[in-house]
Amino acid sequence: MKGLYYRITTSQDEEKFVFQENEPAASPSDYHVKLQVKACALTPINTKLVSALYQSKEHVPVGRDVAGVILEVGPKVSFFKPDDEVVGILPLDFVESGLCDVLWVHEHNLVHKPDKVGWVEAAGTIRDGLCVYTALHSLAHLAPGKSVLVPDGASPFGTLAIQLSHHTGATVITTAHSEEDKQYLEKIRPPVARVIDVSKGNVNLTEKGMEETGGLGFDIIVDAGVMLYNTEDSHTKPTLLPHKHEIISLLAVGSHWVTREQHLQLDPPDSNILFLKGASLSYLNEETWSLSSSQQGKYLHILKDVMDKLGGGILRPYLDEPVPIYEAKVFMEMVQRKDVRKRLVVQL
Template identity: 25%
Template sequence: MSDTMKAVVLTRFGGPDTFEVQTLPVAPFGARQVRVRVHATAINPLDYQIRRGDYADYVPLPAVIGHDISGVIEAVGADVTEFAPGDEVYYTPKIFGGAGSYAEVHVADVDLVGRKPRNISHVEAASLTLVGGTVWEAFVIRAQLQVGETILIHGGAGGVGTIAIQVAKAIGARVVTTALARDHDFVCSLGADDAVDFASTDYVEAVNALTGGRGVDVVFDTIGGDTLTRSPLVLAPLGRVVSLVDLATPQNLIEAWGRNASYHFVFTRQNRGKLDALTTLVERGLVRPVIGAVLPLDRLAEGHEVLETGSRRGLRGKVAIDVSGEAKTIVPPLMAAA
């Protein structure tokens, strides 16, 4: 095991050009920690928000950021009994709690780490950890989505939406999602029962028509804007709204009163339990990763640009980063031609 590693370091806040590839020392690990050889990571909106400085008070620079890891354990601390060197694992590093995933080696608290699903690759597994844990927290812990309920998932073709559709169907819900018309067949192939073109249709009118005026039991907000204000207009009585988006502007929630609505704001908490539940769904064939782009570690800055512009340029699913050099580079056709 080498004492150094290649890492992509955020040197200042700003655009994708703020990253530098550097050689860094590998951190020591404690009694309840594991040292992991990173095979793959992925990029999330949280990552480019951190990069541009949205959370500058929480991220001292220079910093290695990133929130998805799939890899192989190289060494374990003296008090670790759950894993052994050679085990394949996946997890989300602690958010705002230390070094992230944009590196060849990572040291993690063992309680954050789960066993990688056996039926998918490292690149696929790395695309699941943050979004999968977030969706599980949103649906199971917060909204308590039930069999037979109806959920509206905004942004069904995105990195979070593609997993959200599948988890909601695995729970037994009816899924309505918003997506561009060109993505309707795609989101329905993931399990969506109905798709609404948000570019040409008022989703409030469309959803109320689809539900016969009853509305949905849960709204899952991945897009922000006026979604929190308009969500009560499609909610059934006692409906729940779950949002992943920062409140950048004031929201008028007066309509929520008449429906006795509840609102949940999710900032994902990391733990092995959520990963184990996700692994079960993946290994049973109920959830499959959706990857729209794969790039090597030294092209990570390009990956940030791909994700930030992806919704208008044909990206479906996650942008994954192949750290080990084992996977084929993939860029969406619409983006490659841009």
């Protein structure tokens, strides 16, 4: 079976993503199911993480968010039967690419796909939905009446964060990085309380955020990355990411800040402000669930709830047009460079 793989060690002239033929594997255990893949989402590879985990490997499989039909089940499989439509996230140590036609997957990595949900929508929502659910419910304890700031709402993660916050009864404010993003965010229903356009670089996010919250700050802030310090070219090439000091200034008393910035550094004055506000800081690592098997039941419950909300129209993913398999390598290179805004899904 042919699949797409990421080459960990590459020279300057070598391609980072290559198609490779692999022999079809047999069922690894009695708890595995044989899955015919119908769609697979393309998400960036954490190169530092895979380089640290797979020091002895040359290639890492691409595509872990899959949706498809079950062809066979192992003798001890209890959750599924043949012809079931499922969706799931392949484990971090999975050896085959999600772009292969057929895979053997452990049943604890899959949940049922709602009948009214398409393959592309299911595969393109499952990971972002898991991240949003983890950030807002598991880490930030989202509740009705809370005020939520979602920087860069016109992104796959930001869109679902806005929708899940709205569904819970929170007030949502977001930022737009371009005029196109602003138009998209203003069409979201139910509407966000305010879209702050930061594309021109002349907007004071702290001032605007405090104005919208009556000077109280936000109960929850979920970022997609932050700027740690000002660089020499920050004035000539303004970044669209919020500065960490802007985020800290916008936190309310007893608030929650969930960040995806793994290299966040807080100076003593920053920590002192968080202490005075009684605010909490959490790190959102999308691989946490797959790295820990102690809460597998909770993990599957989240995946099922994401699919239920997708089927009920509560979550509506920010997807691009489906990508054919023969163009997967080109588009994966774009995804890795973060040259695309919408979630890309390969339709098999």
